[in-house]
Amino acid sequence: MNNQLRIGKIATLLVMLEEEERSFFAPTFEAVQVCEGKVGSMDLQKVISAVETAVKRSGLIEEKVYRETHALYHAILEALEGVTRGQWALGEMMRTVGLRFAVVRGEPYLHKREGEWLAVAFYGTIGAPIKGLEHEAIGLGINHI
Structure with a gap:
């Protein structure tokens, strides 16, 4: 593994760091393609859709290339397992994110x-x-394209 490019670590840092804390890591962030956003819902499908829509609109993946959409979907699900403690449910369990x-x-x-x-x-x-x-809560998912 390339110690300079740990994409999971980079993704985790991006969601946890405040804007003023990012300058130290800026060279690392420039070595990869990134899409960021926010989502809040009691509906798991809305969370998934918000991420997919943002990523496709940013051009991070090619929407018409199935393997890229498929890889994104599985990485999102894996990350959500961490957030929801393995129970892919929000509103049904009276919880929100x-x-x-x-x-x-x-x-x-x-x-x-x-x-x-x-x-x-x-x-x-x-x-x-x-x-x-x-x-x-925090969650991380990684998948190959």
């Missing part, structure tokens, strides 16, 4: 034949749909 997300595309391996990979990170809050009763 407020998340920042980062999707990073890069080549984390030295051997070019390993190709490109996607990392999806979520960081924010999850909890009962009552303001102030949430707690922090």
